[in-house]
Amino acid sequence: DQQVKQNSPSLSVQEGRISILNCDYTNSMFDYFLWYKKYPAEGPTFLISISSIKDKNEDGRFTVFLNKSAKHLSLHIVPSQPGDSAVYFCAAHTGANSKLTFGKGITLSVRP
Amino acid sequence: SQTIHQWPATLVQPVGSPLSLECTVEGTSNPNLYWYRQAAGRGLQLLFYSVGIGQISSEVPQNLSASRPQDRQFILSSKKLLLSDSGFYLCAWSPGTSSRRVFGPGTRLTVL
Numbered sequence: 385d386q387q388v389k390q391n392s393p394s395l396s397v398q399e400g401r402i403s404i405l406n407c408d409y410t411n412s413m414f415d416y417f418l419w420y421k422k423y424p425a426e427g428p429t430f431l432i433s434i435s436s437i438k439d440k441n442e443d444g445r446f447t448v449f450l451n452k453s454a455k456h457l458s459l460h461i462v463p464s465q466p467g468d469s470a471v472y473f474c475a476a477h478t479g480a481n482s483k484l485t486f487g488k489g490i491t492l493s494v495r496p
Numbered sequence: 497s498q499t500i501h502q503w504p505a506t507l508v509q510p511v512g513s514p515l516s517l518e519c520t521v522e523g524t525s526n527p528n529l530y531w532y533r534q535a536a537g538r539g540l541q542l543l544f545y546s547v548g549i550g551q552i553s554s555e556v557p558q559n560l561s562a563s564r565p566q567d568r569q570f571i572l573s574s575k576k577l578l579l580s581d582s583g584f585y586l587c588a589w590s591p592g593t594s595s596r597r598v599f600g601p602g603t604r605l606t607v608l
Contacts, residue, residue, distance in 0.1 A: 427586050
């Protein structure tokens, strides 16, 4: 049973446009959500997070939106840059057992 | 500042051979340590985690084992590798029950 789902395996966007990466979850006990970015042959690096008590968190070009009723979150990158091309993992955390559950990832390609 | 090291970076092993991957963390004490695997077409799967020396929790039944002989050292092992053990292995740490994971550079394991 996959509790964190990233249903689109890939996304291609023109440089300068907006990238929207989606993530859905099934466990209503998740209270904290994170996005990680991963380049090939490297470990993932933390990008941005959001607590379940908020519906938006912004950091520069990156904004994460959380819709708890729909159990859905999304990462917006504006404007997209070629250096943003990477795999993006959505992850969800339950404070009760401090486990972090990852989705399968989305490969973002930003075309120059 | 904290750093996390993994070695080797790449490894090619025959089926049935043993495995030992090592991970060390610097600049922190009593970290939580984790082993993840990223297999082709799959997300980041948690294999083991440790909250202290000699304390190992296994998330999935498998051909692998983990040990924590020292506070900042985490080792992933196998007595006999299977083809299905191929993947990208990532060590990570977090302070206490923090939701964030800081990942190492990873080891690409190919079992032939």
